[in-house]
Amino acid sequence: MCTPSPGGRGRGRVRLNVGGRVFETTAATLAAAGRDTMLGAMLDASWNAAAAGDEADYFIDRDPACFAVLLDLLRTGGLHVPPHIPDAVLCREALYYGLLDRVCAARWADFDGDRLRLAASVPGRAPGDGTAVRAAPDGGCCVAHGGAVRVYNWMLEERRPVYLDHAPVNDAAYLDASTLLVAARERPGRRDGGVAAFSALTGEMRHRFRVAHDRQVRSFTPGALAFDLECSIFASCKGRLNEYGIGVWDGTTGEQTGFFYEPPGCALGDADKLQWLDGTKTLMAATMFPRADSSFISLLDFRDKKVVWSWCDVGTPASLEDKHAVHAIAMEDGRSVCVVNQYDDLGFLDLRSNAGAVRWRSRSKLMSRKKVHAEETCYPKLATHAGQLFASTNDAISVFSGPDHALTSTLRGTDGGAICDFSIGGDRLFALHNEENVFDVWETPPPPII
Numbered sequence: 052m053c054t055p056s057p058g059g060r061g062r063g064r065v066r067l068n069v070g071g072r073v074f075e076t077t078a079a080t081l082a083a084a085g086r087d088t089m090l091g092a093m094l095d096a097s098w099n100a101a102a103a104g105d106e107a108d109y110f111i112d113r114d115p116a117c118f119a120v121l122l123d124l125l126r127t128g129g130l131h132v133p134p135h136i137p138d139a140v141l142c143r144e145a146l147y148y149g150l151l152d153r154v155c156a157a158r159w160a161d162f163d164g165d166r167l168r169l170a171a172s173v174p175g176r177a178p179g180d181g182t183a184v185r186a187a188p189d190g191g192c193c194v195a196h197g198g199a200v201r202v203y204n205w206m207l208e209e210r211r212p213v214y215l216d217h218a219p220v221n222d223a224a225y226l227d228a229s230t231l232l233v234a235a236r237e238r239p240g241r242r243d244g245g246v247a248a249f250s251a252l253t254g255e256m257r258h259r260f261r262v263a264h265d266r267q268v269r270s271f272t273p274g275a276l277a278f279d280l281e282c283s284i285f286a287s288c289k290g291r292l293n294e295y296g297i298g299v300w301d302g303t304t305g306e307q308t309g310f311f312y313e314p315p316g317c318a319l320g321d322a323d324k325l326q327w328l329d330g331t332k333t334l335m336a337a338t339m340f341p342r343a344d345s346s347f348i349s350l351l352d353f354r355d356k357k358v359v360w361s362w363c364d365v366g367t368p369a370s371l372e373d374k375h376a377v378h379a380i381a382m383e384d385g386r387s388v389c390v391v392n393q394y395d396d397l398g399f400l401d402l403r404s405n406a407g408a409v410r411w412r413s414r415s416k417l418m419s420r421k422k423v424h425a426e427e428t429c430y431p432k433l434a435t436h437a438g439q440l441f442a443s444t445n446d447a448i449s450v451f452s453g454p455d456h457a458l459t460s461t462l463r464g465t466d467g468g469a470i471c472d473f474s475i476g477g478d479r480l481f482a483l484h485n486e487e488n489v490f491d492v493w494e495t496p497p498p499p500i501i
Contacts, residue, residue, distance in 0.1 A: 065093075066108045072115035074122060083125050088149030090125075117144035124150070130157035130497075138206050155190065155205065159494035162478045164439040164450040165460045167493040170479075172465040173207055175488025182220050184483035184490055186476025187251065189228040195220040196488060200233055202251055205477065207492065211254035218244060224276040225251070225476070226284070226302055234273035234286055244272045246286050246298075248305070258305040262288060262298050269294060277325035277334065278302060285334055287322035295320025297336060299353065311351055317358055318347040324378065330385040333359060340364075340375035340393075341430075348379055348388060350402065362388075362400055362407075376409070380433040382440075391431045395444045397456070429471040429485055436475045443470040448482060464491035 065081060067074045084090040093109065111118070116136055121144065124130050132141060145154045159170070175181070181196040190205030193213075200213040200223050218235040226232055231251045237244025246260040262271050271294070274287035282302035288310075289295055295313040300306065313319040324337040333350045340346050350360040364375060376390035376398065388400040390409060398409035434441045439459075440451040446469050450460035467484030474481050480493040 067118075068108070068110045069113055069118040070111070070115040072119075074115075074118065076122060076126070080122070080125050084148070084150060084153070090148055090150075113147060114140065114144055117141050118148075121145060121148060121150055121154075124153060124157060128157070130154060139208060142206055157497060159478055160497045161495065162437060162475070162480075163495045164436065164441060164480075165452065166495045167450075167460070167462060167480060168496055169462075169464050169491060170494040171207055171492040172467070173203070173490050173492065175490075181471060181483045181485065181488045181490075183223055183472050184474050184481045185223050185225060186474040186479060186481050187225045187228055188477055190477035190479055191228075191251075192474065192476075192479075192481045192490070192492075193223055193225075193231060193251070194483060194488060194490060195223045195233070198235075200231065200249075202231065202254065210252060213249045213254045221272070221274050222276045224278065226278060226282070230257070232276055232278075232284065234276050237270055237272040244270060246273050246276070246284070246300075260284065260286075260298075260300045260305060261307060262290070262294075262310065263307060264290070264292075264294050264310070271298070273298070274321060275323050275325040275336075277327050279327040279334075280329055283308065285325050285327070287320055287325060287336065289320040297322070297325070297334065297351065309353060311353060311356060314358060317349050317361060318343055319349070319351075324380075326381050328381050328385055331359075335379070335381050335388070337379040339377050339379065341377070346376040346379075346390075348376075348390075348400070360402055360405055362405075364409075377430040378433050380435055380440075383435050383438060389433055389435075389440060391433055391442055393430060395431055395442075397442065397451075429469040432470075432472055434473065434475050441473070441475065441480075443473055443482070445469050446484070448473060448480070462493060464493070465489060467491070 065076055065078055078094055081090045082094055120132055145151045181194050183195045185193050191203050193200050193202045198215045198217040198219060200220060202210040204210060213233060215235050218238060220233060221236050222234040224232045229251050231249045233249060234246050235244050248257045250257060261268050269290050271288045271290045277285045284300045284302045286298050288298045296319050297311040299309040301308050318338040319336050321338045321343055322336040323339055323342050326335040328335060333352050336349050336351060338347045345363055345365045347363045349358050352359045374392045377393050379388055379390045381388050386402055390398045396411050398411040400409055401407045432443045440456050442449050448462040449458055452459040467489035468486030470482050471485040472483045482491045
């Protein structure tokens with residue numbers, strides 16, 4: 052509640068009584084909040100009909116301690132929160148004034164892998180190893196394990212989880228900040244698998260995506276998920292009648308728009324990594340060891356239903372036959388795919404040639420690794436963001452920068468065991484440890500205010 056007190060209003064001094072505490076500032080300071088905020092609107096003549104003058108008085112029935120923090124943010128650009136103010140209370144007040152985006156921007160800067168700092172470690176809420184962690188566009192995340200997906204907002208407060216009645220979760224992905232896609236494995240004798248969209252706010256199911264073959268709806272087990280910039284949803288699918296391939300749905304209508312059937316010698320239905328390459332309008336599908344005996348990577352053109360590029364490690368020379376690519380990521384330039392083997396070596400495949408072999412480079416010579424117990428070891432994972440390459444190794448994440456992918460940083464957080472998955476989004480990096488589902492949150496600190 053904001054009530055103008057008797058007196059003038061104009062472009063000079065402004066006096067605000069917030070919850071019984073009086074603040075004095077200038078109209079210019081409040082204008083810095085922006086006209087789309089409550090404080091900025093107070094200066095708009097169309098907002099109320101107070102008389103003109105050199106000063107304006109207002110009474111606002113809100114928390115004065117939080118307002119002091121927000122007013123200081125407008126004055127200095129820095130966010131200085133006393134320890135007695137909980138984050139949730141400050142964010143509630145910032146939302147009321149329309150300053151939540153400004154608070155978020157002051158808490159962390161644009162993502163830079165070489166400047167990341169450990170901001171928080173969140174303990175797991177359920178037993179068992181986590182399947183995946185996925186970053187949300189707004190700075191929150193979700194953690195999938197067993198038959199549940201636990202959802203966290205950007206303040207790392209847990210929202211209502213998504214429960215799938217014990218159907219194991221294979222993958223999860225954010226279609227947008229409020230919509231969560233979940234791929235669940237079909238259990239023997241039950242038709243409970245598939246892909247569904249859930250509210251990331253309430254955990255309620257919004258839509259279930261069906262697969263039809265010859266106009267007959269069929270049950271299936273999805274693996275990996277992906278989507279393109281036009282809101283098409285992709286999922287690797289295994290049907291009961293050898294209907295293996297990649298299903299495609301319209302993310303707006305929920306209707307199936309296609310199915311790329313698995314051709315001979317090209318593993319698609321078991322793919323555990325899908326990635327859309329917008330530059331070539333193709334989908335990368337990767338089925339990696341140990342999910343399969345050998346690793347397969349393909350680029351699919353859904354317009355012509357063709358495999359335009361493929362690679363597998365079948366027939367690898369004997370000197371390398373014990374090394375298998377266990378994860379893959381298409382680089383942001385669209386010209387190569389980076390792979391990593393179980394010995395943490397990075398390799399690169401040229402997407403401009405179908406005959407090329409992996410150009411391996413040893414990571415063990417580039418970094419020092421902390422040993423973890425063998426039973427805790429997880430296979431390495433890869434990610435790219437803003438021109439940098441990220442790779443997990445046991446309990447650490449390595450950051451590679453520049454055209455030659457030189458090692459520039461190493462992130463090592465809490466002692467939660469090996470990292471089984473990590474994800475980048477919303478200007479944060481989330482790393483999921485296999486011990487008790489603990490996940491670390493890494494942020495780029497804001498630049499110093501001079």
